[in-house]
Amino acid sequence: MPEGTLCNRRPITTEEELKALLADKGGATYYKEMEELDVDTEKLWSTLQNSCKTRTRTWLEICARCGMCADSCFLYRVNKNDPKQVPAYKIQTTLGEMIRRKGQVDNAFMRHAMDVAWSQCTCCNRCSQFCPHGIDTGVMISYMRGILFSQGFVPWEMKIGSGMHRVYKAQMDVTDEDWVDTCEWMAEENEEEWPGLEIPVDKEDADIMYTLNAREPKHYPQDVAEAAILFHLAGENWTVPTSGWEQTSLAMFAGDFSECADSVKHVYSAIERLRPKRVIGTECGHAHRATVVEGPYWAGLETGLPPVEYIHYVQWLAECLREGKIKIDPAKKIKEPVTLQDSCNYVRNHGLGRYTREIISYIAEDFREMPDIKEFNWCCGGGGGFNGIGKYRKERNVGLQWKRDQILATGAKIVIAPCHNCWDAIRDLEEEYEIGIKWTFLKPLIIEMAIIPDHLKPAEDEE
Amino acid sequence: MENLFNILTGPCLYIAMAVFTIGLIGRFVLYFLGLDWKLDRVAYKAHMGQGLKGGVHSALKWLVPFATHGWRSQPLAAIGFFLLHIGVVLVPIFLLGHNVILQQRLGFSLPTLPQGVADALTILSLVGLAIMLLRRLLLPNVRILTTGQDYFLIVLVLIPLVTGFLAVQGFGDYKALMLCHIISGEVLLVLAPFTKLSHIALYFASRMQIGMDYAIKRGGRTRESGAFFPW
Ligand code: HEM
Ligand code: SF4
Ligand code: SF4
Numbered sequence: 001m002p003e004g005t006l007c008n009r010r011p012i013t014t015e016e017e018l019k020a021l022l023a024d025k026g027g028a029t030y031y032k033e034m035e036e037l038d039v040d041t042e043k044l045w046s047t048l049q050n051s052c053k054t055r056t057r058t059w060l061e062i063c064a065r066c067g068m069c070a071d072s073c074f075l076y077r078v079n080k081n082d083p084k085q086v087p088a089y090k091i092q093t094t095l096g097e098m099i100r101r102k103g104q105v106d107n108a109f110m111r112h113a114m115d116v117a118w119s120q121c122t123c124c125n126r127c128s129q130f131c132p133h134g135i136d137t138g139v140m141i142s143y144m145r146g147i148l149f150s151q152g153f154v155p156w157e158m159k160i161g162s163g164m165h166r167v168y169k170a171q172m173d174v175t176d177e178d179w180v181d182t183c184e185w186m187a188e189e190n191e192e193e194w195p196g197l198e199i200p201v202d203k204e205d206a207d208i209m210y211t212l213n214a215r216e217p218k219h220y221p222q223d224v225a226e227a228a229i230l231f232h233l234a235g236e237n238w239t240v241p242t243s244g245w246e247q248t249s250l251a252m253f254a255g256d257f258s259e260c261a262d263s264v265k266h267v268y269s270a271i272e273r274l275r276p277k278r279v280i281g282t283e284c285g286h287a288h289r290a291t292v293v294e295g296p297y298w299a300g301l302e303t304g305l306p307p308v309e310y311i312h313y314v315q316w317l318a319e320c321l322r323e324g325k326i327k328i329d330p331a332k333k334i335k336e337p338v339t340l341q342d343s344c345n346y347v348r349n350h351g352l353g354r355y356t357r358e359i360i361s362y363i364a365e366d367f368r369e370m371p372d373i374k375e376f377n378w379c380c381g382g383g384g385g386f387n388g389i390g391k392y393r394k395e396r397n398v399g400l401q402w403k404r405d406q407i408l409a410t411g412a413k414i415v416i417a418p419c420h421n422c423w424d425a426i427r428d429l430e431e432e433y434e435i436g437i438k439w440t441f442l443k444p445l446i447i448e449m450a451i452i453p454d455h456l457k458p459a460e461d462e463e
Numbered sequence: 464m465e466n467l468f469n470i471l472t473g474p475c476l477y478i479a480m481a482v483f484t485i486g487l488i489g490r491f492v493l494y495f496l497g498l499d500w501k502l503d504r505v506a507y508k509a510h511m512g513q514g515l516k517g518g519v520h521s522a523l524k525w526l527v528p529f530a531t532h533g534w535r536s537q538p539l540a541a542i543g544f545f546l547l548h549i550g551v552v553l554v555p556i557f558l559l560g561h562n563v564i565l566q567q568r569l570g571f572s573l574p575t576l577p578q579g580v581a582d583a584l585t586i587l588s589l590v591g592l593a594i595m596l597l598r599r600l601l602l603p604n605v606r607i608l609t610t611g612q613d614y615f616l617i618v619l620v621l622i623p624l625v626t627g628f629l630a631v632q633g634f635g636d637y638k639a640l641m642l643c644h645i646i647s648g649e650v651l652l653v654l655a656p657f658t659k660l661s662h663i664a665l666y667f668a669s670r671m672q673i674g675m676d677y678a679i680k681r682g683g684r685t686r687e688s689g690a691f692f693p694w
Contacts, residue, residue, distance in 0.1 A: 054497025058669055062662045065613055067598070067605035068537045076604070083607035092608070129694065130533040132525055132544070133666060134673030293680060297504035304506030304680055315685075351682025375686070375693055376532060 004033025009040065009152040011256060012163025021163065026390055027156025037152050039110055045103030047150060052099060056143060059135045060096045063088050069137065072130035074378050074402040075120055087127040087137035090116050095144045110153040117145050117255075118155050119392035122384035122399075124344040129376065142384075145255030154254055155389045161250030165259050169266055170214040170246040180242055182217040186225040195458055199228045202274065203239035208316075209276035210240050211247035211267060211291070213284045213420050226443040227282065230317075233450055234325040244270025247281045248420075249290035253385030257298065264295035271307050278309040280316045283441045285343025285419035286383070288312045293350050312346050314418050317442060318355040321362045328362050332449040338364040339412035341380055341403070341426060343419035348375050356418065359442065363449055368410040378402060380417070382425030400429040408435055415439045464638065471645045472564055479649035486656025487664040494668040503676070510679045516690040517678020518671035524694050525670060531694040540598060546591025550584040551620065555648075557581070560631070578631075585628045592621060616659060622647040 003009060005020075007030045012018050024030050069087040070076050076085040083089060094113040098105055105113075121141040128136035148154055149162070164171050170179075183199040190197050200206070208231070216223040231238045244267045251259035271279060281288050292310045296303065320326040340360060346352045353374030360367050372378060381400035386392065403425065407415055415437055417423040426439040500507050507514055524530050534541040555561060558581050562572035576584070596617055598605050623644050630640035655663060677683065678690035686692070 051502060053499055053502055054494055055499075055503050055672055058494060058665055062659055062665050062669060063608075064659070064662065065605070065608035065610065066540060066595075067602060067608055068533060068540050070604040071536060072533075081604065083603045086604045086608060088608050128673060130536060132533060133662065134521060134525075134670045136673060136676075294504055297501060297506075297680075300501070302500070302506060303509045304500075304504075349681045351686025354687050375682075 002038050003152065004030070004037060006030045007033035007037055007152055009150065011149075011259070012159065012166055015167050018160065018163045018167050021156070021160055024156075030156045030159075031391070034111065034153065035107065037107060037110075039105060039107060039151060041103045041105070044098070044105070044147070044151060047147060048099055048103055051146075052095075052143070056095075056140060057099075059133070059140065060092065060099065062133055063092065063135055064133060065092075066132070069127040069131045069135070072127045074124075074126075074381065075122075075399055078398055078401045085120060087121070088135070090120050091137045091140045091144070095140055095147070098144075098147070110148065110151060113144065114148050114153040114155065115392075117141055117148055118158065118385060118389055119395045122344075122379045122382070122386050124379035124383055125348055126344070126376075126378065129348075142252075142255070145253075146257050147255070149255035155385075155391055157388045157390065158250070158254035158385055161385075161388070162254040162256035162259050165249065165251045165256075165263050169243070169263065171248050171250045172214045172218045174214045174218050174246075176243045176245075179217050179245055182221050182224060183240060186221055187228065190225050190229065193458060194229055194232060194456065196456070197228060197232050199224070200239045202242050204273075205275050205277075206237050206239040207277045208236050208238035209271065209274055209279045210238055210282070211245055211270075211279060211287075212240075212282040213248045213287055214246045215248075215420060216282065223282075223441070223443065226447055229447055230320075230326065230443060230450075233447075233452070233456065234320045236325075239274060239276065241270035241274055244268075244273075247287040247291050248284060249286065250385070250388075252286065252290045252294070253388075260290065260294070261298040261300075264291050265299050267291055267295075268299055268307050276308065278311065279306070280311055280313060283313045283418040283420070283443065285345035285421060287420075288343075289345035289349060293345070312350075312352055312355075312418075314346075314352055314355045314359060314442065317446065318358045321359060326446065327451040328446075328449045329451045334364040334414065334445070334449075335366065336414055337366045337368050337410065337412040338414045338416060339368050339370055339407060339410045341370075341415055341417040341419070341422045342374070342377050343417075343422050344377060344379055344383060346419070347377050351375065353377070356416075360416065363445060368412050370406040370410055378406065380419075380422035380425035382428065383421050387421060387424050387428070397428075397432050400425060400432060404429050404433050404435060407437060413437055416442060416445070418442050467642070468645075471642075471649070473568065475649055476564075476568070476645075479652040483652035483655050487661065490656055490661050491664040491668055494665060494672075498672065503672075505672075505676045505680050507675060507679070510683075513683055513690050514675035514679045517683060517692060518674035520691045521674025521677070521694060522667050522670040533694065539594065543591045543594030543598065546587045547595060547620075548588075548591070550588025550591070551624070554581050554584050554588070582628070582631070585624060588624055589621075589628075592617060592624070612659060619647070619651050619654065619660075623651060 006024055067086055073087050079085045094116050123138040123142045125136055125138035161171055180201060183201055187197055187199045249260055249263050251263055292306055296305050340356055342353055342356055381403045382396055386396045415426050417426055417439055423439060430437055528545045529535050557576045559575040562575050566572040599609050626640045626644035629635055630637050677692040683690045
């Protein structure tokens with residue numbers, strides 16, 4: 001069979017296609033069709049020739065095959081040092097082999113490459129720090145995901161995720177109307193406790209435009225309210241766009257790079273429309289990577305920078321606490337031992353580790369670092385889309401063991417994770433291994449600890 | 464025999480040196496010409512200064528023994544690497560014997576190492592190469608990566624080292640050893656640009672690139688160490 005009805009080389013473009021794919025529970029038919037999916041070897045080879053250039057070719061060629069990257073990969077470590085999990089092995093036997101065979105590979109090869117690309121690597125990039133030649137296997141795996149996507153060899157949930165972005169301009173079926181409704185609803189809901197609380201929509205020339213993760217309006221609307229409360233507390237002049245509010249990119253995990261470009265351009269067009277002084281993104285690692293770090297390149301900006309200053313939530317929060325825009329009640333600081341899980345996407349790949357530590361210095365009395373911090377941090381175990389793929393749930397649960405053991409070694413009872421992916425991974429590891437920890441974003445913690453100025457308190461308090 | 468030596472240390476040597484030098488410089492230059500800001504997603508041109516800082520730092524820091532997390536986390540590989548490389552880089556260039564030929568043929572020479580030091584470095588190189596070979600043979604994570612070319616290169620480096628050392632020490636048939644040393648050395652020079660030995664130049668290219676990447680895109684303006692990634 002050349003192409004299936006669900007599993008094929010065409011990305012999702014309509015809501016009907018997306019619904020048909022969603023209706024295929026667990027992707028049973030989808031994966032069955034994949035077993036028959038032909039490889040378009042001509043297209044594969046021409047794609048490789050056009051996009052696999054000097055940097056990647058040199059990496060593949062000069063790899064000393066020294067294995068120094070092995071120990072740096074958590075998936076190698078948790079899989080009992082399985083040599084097949086050595087980063088160089090993973091990429092040489094897939095992308096490297098594809099190129100050596102000039103694209104002449106078969107269906108079984110591609111399905112194996114898919115397993116490697118999505119279940120043996122989270123694109124955390126840690127191995128790039130340990131390779132003497134500076135070879136970045138995570139970057140190559142991410143590139144290979146793009147190749148596999150263009151040939152239709154992509155996990156079911158990833159195809160859905162990229163399809164969501166294509167159809168709804170969000171990673172979930174949250175339309176712009178749903179989003180604006182959520183803003184109104186959340187502002188109303190919290191008005192009583194926070195007099196004057198607003199979620200200003202589409203306000204032009206504000207100091208701050210806020211962007212977020214579609215999961216927040218969809219599943220955790222309270223998070224939207226918390227963001228509003230903190231902006232309110234800090235006295236910020238802020239807004240959210242009616243369209244272009246979704247900052248995440250499952251398309252990036254899926255390897256659907258043309259949609260990555262469209263998604264980020266959509267956010268940037270909101271910036272152009274509303275002309276904020278700066279943009280602040282929510283507590284999410286990959287969203288930051290997709291719109292701030294990689295996004296400018298997808299959007300074709302030669303400066304490599306977003307159109308205006310675009311910062312992560314932790315940068316803004318550190319600034320607020322430093323400058324006293326939000327004050328912490330010393331009596332309410334966390335007494336229990338606390339540890340921190342930084343997202344690879346913002347810490348290794350954007351150097352934000354100092355901001356998270358600054359925040360923690362204001363809010364926790366007993367902060368315990370895991371070994372290997374900041375740039376040298378380890379993946380939560382569920383990054384790069386790993387959390388969301390049913391087919392690889394078993395492998396993901398094994399992957400969680402590294403973080404589990406790191407957390408246990410600190411003795412911490414609370415794990416602060418300013419990233420949706422890390423937060424999910426830690427929730428799942430608690431569910432799977434029951435080590436008795438709590439996990440949290442920063443927003444709810446700060447609200448609980450902040451000193452509320454009298455003029456922001458509800459009227460009855462003043463009597 | 465004299466004639467053969469003359470050809471080997473004359474025209475053949477020139478050709479080998481030319482292929483080696485032009486080949487490696489060519490590969491280095493082509494590497495940078497081939498970089499693509501859009502495909503690599505690194506704004507090389509827009510932030511050239513920042514990039515160069517990070518790039519040079521990344522290439523140099525890894526040349527200092529145990530200076531990086533990578534070397535510290537793999538002490539055995541680090542020891543093997545530095546023992547081998549200090550010798551194979553310094554000895555061929557600064558050996559008295561090589562500079563005598565240089566003086567005769569080209570009319571100039573470089574400062575030279577005392578023979579004892581050169582001998583010691585050669586032995587250490589052999590120890591380094593042995594460590595690297597043993598890692599390959601014994602560690603499953605290295606063995607699985609190893610290809611024929613890796614063994615071939617180890618032998619290719621081993622032969623000129625051993626034959627040169629034995630000839631200088633007066634073991635065995637001097638002429639035969641010398642012949643073997645010169646031929647294998649020249650083969651090594653000629654093959655370097657076309658095998659993984661091209662890393663002699665491409666190490667600097669690849670390490671500069673990753674340094675630029677981390678300096679320009681991945682946190683160079685937010686991290687406390689700025690352009691200098693804390694390798
Ligand atoms: C300044 C010049 C050089 C630099 C920066 C350099 C750098 C490196 C690096 C980073 C590696 C990988 C590390 C490892 O395998 O542990 C390596 C491996 C190697 N280098 Fe070099 N190198 C240089 C010159 C040379 C020369 C002149 C030779 C030989 C004549 C050589 C022979 C080798 C060999 C044989 C290996 C692989 C060893 C193995 O099998 O693992 N290198 N080099
Ligand atoms: S550390 Fe680098 S050079 Fe060594 S095997 Fe891994 S990718 Fe290849
Ligand atoms: S990027 Fe991370 S998960 Fe992927 S091979 Fe490297 S260390 Fe392992």
